[in-house]
Amino acid sequence: MWWHHVCGAFVFLTVSLISFTPPCDGGNILVFPVDGSHWINTKILLEELHARGHNLTVIRASTSWYIPEKSPLYTSITIQMEVNITKITLTCFSIHNFLSLIDKVHSFWCKVLGQMFDDDKMIKMLVDAKYDLVLTDPAIAPGVILAKYLKLPLVLNVRWITSGEGHFVLAPSPLSYIPVPGSGLTDKMNFLQRVKNMLFYSIVLFQQKFVVEPRYQAVCDTYIESGCDVVSLLQEADIWLFRSDYVFEFPRPTMPNVVYIGGFQCKPASPLPPELEDFVQSAGEHGVIVMTLGTLVNILPTDVADEIASVFAKLPQKVIWRHIGGRPTTLGNNTLLVDWMPQKDLLGHIQTKVFVTHGGTNGVQEAIYYGVPVLGIPLFFDQYDNLLRLQERGAGKIIQLHNLNVSSFEQGLNEVLYQDSYRQNMQRLSRLHRDQPMAPMDQAIFWVEYVIRHRGAPHLRTEAYKMPWYSYYSLDVLLVLLTAVTVIFITIGTIFRFLCCRGKKYIKVKKQ
Amino acid sequence: MWWHHVCGAFVFLTVSLISFTPPCDGGNILVFPVDGSHWINTKILLEELHARGHNLTVIRASTSWYIPEKSPLYTSITIQMEVNITKITLTCFSIHNFLSLIDKVHSFWCKVLGQMFDDDKMIKMLVDAKYDLVLTDPAIAPGVILAKYLKLPLVLNVRWITSGEGHFVLAPSPLSYIPVPGSGLTDKMNFLQRVKNMLFYSIVLFQQKFVVEPRYQAVCDTYIESGCDVVSLLQEADIWLFRSDYVFEFPRPTMPNVVYIGGFQCKPASPLPPELEDFVQSAGEHGVIVMTLGTLVNILPTDVADEIASVFAKLPQKVIWRHIGGRPTTLGNNTLLVDWMPQKDLLGHIQTKVFVTHGGTNGVQEAIYYGVPVLGIPLFFDQYDNLLRLQERGAGKIIQLHNLNVSSFEQGLNEVLYQDSYRQNMQRLSRLHRDQPMAPMDQAIFWVEYVIRHRGAPHLRTEAYKMPWYSYYSLDVLLVLLTAVTVIFITIGTIFRFLCCRGKKYIKVKKQ
Known part of the structure; x- marks a missing residue:
């Protein structure tokens, strides 16, 4: 078992890069990112922060999957590890070992x-x-605890927290209309x-x-x-940069320190490489289908x-398919297999008619930004929920993996195409998403710099988190008032009965 | 009684200005404002909307207190009335006739x-x-009902709704940390x-x-x-432009369709008229105190x-005092009485040291914008609450009217001065308030135009308002699950007891 190997291993820590750049005119930011797909858009945020003169230090694992040690963007602090926990988790993931994996990931990070x-x-x-x-x-908690340890202001770049959806620990979340992720x-x-939602929430709480x-x-x-x-540390965060918005997410109560930056990684498409452009143009009036099932397509x-x-x-x-497994035997001439593609530029191409995707947050946000309807084949995690939000708005269709066959796929594809x-x-x-007072990336940068300028943003945090649950829900007050x-x-x-009795006695006495 | 006169009167309606300008490139906006101090900043919003090419129609009373019939900003629709209900309400107001006045104002508007x-x-x-x-x-409801009648999108420019604080009908509002206005x-x-807060909330609900x-x-x-x-109509509003923000207001849960535009009326101060500037400069290093108790100072x-x-x-x-009543006998040479003053420009003047105010929302927001500490003498309505928010942040001090005398005023003034x-x-x-991603006025304009562009913003409204209260609070679900x-x-x-009994009988039978 890979896990026993990891847990038994001596997690050896060294600082491999100590040449610390002195603080520049910009801020001095310590970044504790999550590896894998989460890094993809964290990096875009870091590029923007770097461009604005901020000094970045990134904590990464020596075995990192996506996060390079050397980068012009940041100074790195490398933690020596023997395995990459994120990669192993994602590649070993199945619904059956979910809780056990969650347990192991967090245990691992606690040890680190x-x-x-x-x-x-x-x-x-x-x-x-x-x-x-x-x-x-905050999909993992080390960065949050490190901020507390160093007594530093905390900005979260968040899609999920350690136990699901961050709003559930942050803002009132009536289960009557706020679906629990995974439900x-x-x-x-x-x-x-609603009964199902409540039961799912019990699992999340557990x-x-x-x-x-x-x-x-x-x-x-x-x-x-x-x-x-x-949970308290998360509630103490100064700013939550949520990688969603209310074009994508169902509307719900929020908090003054929450900023929605969904789609912040998107920008107008760049021209495609010439060969790809030729291929796309060769589709003529029929257009192009873009397909990717993410980095874990071998599932x-x-x-x-x-x-x-x-x-x-x-x-x-014509079809452009990001496919890493073996070449399908039934592959047609109209289908181009690639092991990497400029996804955003393809989605932003006028020829692209449908996006076939597993429904990762990045891809779904990009599909919204570029206005490309989606045929979704969710694999795991938040992918079904992401796609469901498109399906609910009539902007996408879901085919569950267990229903996926020639007929369902053909029917679904034709439906979304025609x-x-x-x-x-x-x-x-797409029009709604792009119509914001300020671009999501600019919002993100503004609020990071805001926290630097004001050394935090405690005035945006409510008093809610400081009180015991029975006080928060006013149960003690209600009990006293009812009593x-x-x-x-x-x-x-009693007085009334007493007076009545006296009255009766008086009448009796009088009668006597 | 003025009221019987009003209610008995025949409220005669005519449209005095029918020359309707055809829709221009901008939007075509029907405005139903509230008279009195609320109009002061509504007008500033209208000026900006007008400057951006929107066509405005304002519904006003023929007896209007503040809202002129003819204006380069808008076309007006004048409703013929015999009295001005807002003026009468405000000038007749006392804490003893509060509920009766509220009743009469709303009855009046219903009739209209x-x-x-x-x-x-x-x-x-x-x-x-x-x-x-x-x-x-929405301090009065006719505009809200009119929007429903005309099936038009609705934008609220709101400080108070018909029954207090709008958030209480809009967003979850735990009474454990959200003070009810007036409490x-x-x-x-x-x-x-918290018990007191709950009791106050009962009054609001009543x-x-x-x-x-x-x-x-x-x-x-x-x-x-x-x-x-x-209440449902308010909950259906597309955008709530709240005239507050979280520098001024205590942080609390909010909703995706709420935009905080507190202080939107503020802009850098303009130079004072020469005589006033001379007076202000004559104060030298000691600076100036600015005092106003609003339009109802004769109280x-x-x-x-x-x-x-x-x-x-x-x-x-030196003191500049906006004072409408008789000249005080004790007036010093250092005090200039005025019946109007360029309040914002005075507050924005570097010489101004303290603002003595009744604590109206406009004045308090302006004090925050210009960073002038406040000595507050609240008279009624929201004024104590407004000032309390400053006092809590150590930026102002309150003297209650019943405690106001030479000694308390002198002590309070010296405290805030020195x-x-x-x-x-x-x-x-002030730094926090001014440090926003976008100026509050630009936010307000953006969201008004957003509603025009997208013919509403229903995607920002939650499902909460459509369900009965027991479903909203999941009481039905909890009941079923507990059952x-x-x-x-x-x-x-029962099974266990049955098995035990059978076991005992079996043992008994065996023993026999």
Whole structure:
């Protein structure tokens, strides 16, 4: 088992790059990113911060999957590891080992974090660097705890927190119309769906209380002076840069320190490389279909890939398919297999008619930005939920993996290709998404710099998080008021009865 | 009684200006403003909308207090009335007749509205004008109901709704840390304060359910096809432009269609008129105190005015006092009485050291914008609450009217003048307030135009408002789940007992 190997291994920490650039005119930002697809858009944010003169330090694993050690954007602090936990998690993931994997990932990071805190040299360097803030993706908690340890303002670049959807720990989230991620529900639920939502929320709470929090609690108790827990630390964050918006997400209560930056990575498409442009143009009036199932496409069984290829082969459109597995036997001449493609530039090309995607957040946001309707084949994680939001708006169609065959794929593809409502709805979403007072990237940069300028943003945090749950829900107040009302009624009743009795006695006495 | 006169009067409606300008390149906006101080900043918003090429039509009373019939900004529709209800309400207001006044104001407007709807000529003109949206201040509800009647998108320019604070009908508002206006509480409450807050909320609910809503219900039932109620109409609004922000207001949950435009009326100060500038400069290093108690200053008793003047007379500062009543006998040479002053330009003047104010929203927002610490003498309405928010941040001090005398005023004034923390705190608030991604006025204009571009913003409204309260709070779901759990436990218990009994019988039989 890979896991025993990792947990048994001695996680050795060294600082490989100590040449620390002195603070420049911009801010001095410590970044604790998440590896894998999360890094893709964190990097875009870092490029912008770097361009605006901020000094960036990125903490990365020596075994990093996506995060390079050397970059013109940042100075890196490399933590020596023997495996890459993110890569292993994602590639070993299945629905059956979900909780166990979650447990192991967080245990791993707790171990890493503990050793970071024990490394005096590392800590001295981090303290001496006098960072202005910590920027982290709270899908794992080390960055959040590190910010607390270093007593630094905290900005979250967030799609998910350690236990699901961040809003659930941040803002009031009535389960009657806010679907729990993974439930496959929308904001319009009938009674049974609301029961299902409640049950899903119980699972999330269980995961949070019994799987995630206990893992980090030991680190918090040992290394954070005043004690803390992960949920409180998240609630203490100065700014939440949420990688979504209300064109994509169902509307819900939010908080003053939440900034929606969904699609911040998008910008007008650049021209395609000449060969790709020729291929795209060769499609003529029929246009092009772009397909990718993300970086973990090898999960798609060969027979399914063959079926997909056979459907493509029948179409008059040209197809560009990011495919890493073996060449499907049924591949048509109209289909170009690539192992990488300029996805955003392709989606932004006027010839692109449909985007066939697994429904990762980045891809879905890009499809919205460029207004390309989606045929979605969700694999795992948030992908079904992402695609559901498009399907609900009539801008996409989902085919579940277990229903995927020649017939369903062909039917779905033709529907999205030729039923004009899909394109119209997606273009409406695109218009709404692009119509913002300020570009999402500029918002993100503004709020990072805001936190630097004002050394945090505590005035945007509510008092809600400081009170016990029964006070928060006013249960103590209601109990006292109800008791008071009851006592008053009983007293009045007693007095009334007493007076009645006296009256009766008086009448009796009088009669006698 | 003025009221009987008004209610008995025949409210005669005519359209005095029918020369309707055809739609221009900008939008075509129907404005239903609130008279009095609310008009002051609505007008500033209209100036900006007009400057951007929008065509504005303002509905006003023939007896209007502040809203002129002829204006280069807008075409007006004048409703003939015999009194000005807003002026009478404000000038007759006292805490003792609050509910009765509220009742009468809304009854009055319902009558006006009913007659508007009965006026076929008026309605035809409003329909034919093909407005893009209704912009209204929901302190009274006619604009909101009119938007529903005309089936137009609705943008609210809001400080208060018909029954208090708009957030309470819009977003989750836990009473444990969200003070009800009028309660004089902050977001940090002890147990007894939370009890008080709950009781105040009961009053607000009572006012809403039994005073305001029933007044408008008859109009809604008679004239709105599908029926409606005021609270639902408010919840259906496309955009809420809230005249506050989280530098001023305590942070709380909000909604995606809420835009905070607090201080949108502020801009860098213009030079003062020469004589005023000379007076201000003559104060030298001591600086200037600016005082105004709003338009209803005649509420201030003469002896109190004398006491205030006598305190001013002792100071080395110069004082500019907007005072409409009689000249105080104790007035010093350093005090300039004016019946109007360029308040914003004075507050923005570097010489201004303290702002003595009643705490109206406009004045408080301007004090924040220009960073001038405040000595507040709240008179009524939201003024104490407004000032409390400054006092909580150490940027102002409140003297209640019943505590106002020479000694308390002198002590308070000296404290705000010479304790540097007041100025520092106010300047910090000013820095925070001014540090926004986009100027509040630009935000307001953006969202008005957004609603015009997209014919509303329904995608920003939650599903919350469509469900009954027990579903919203998931009480039905909880009841079913608890019942299910109870049934399961009882069944298991029964089976267990049955098995035990059988076991005992079996043992007994065996023993025999």
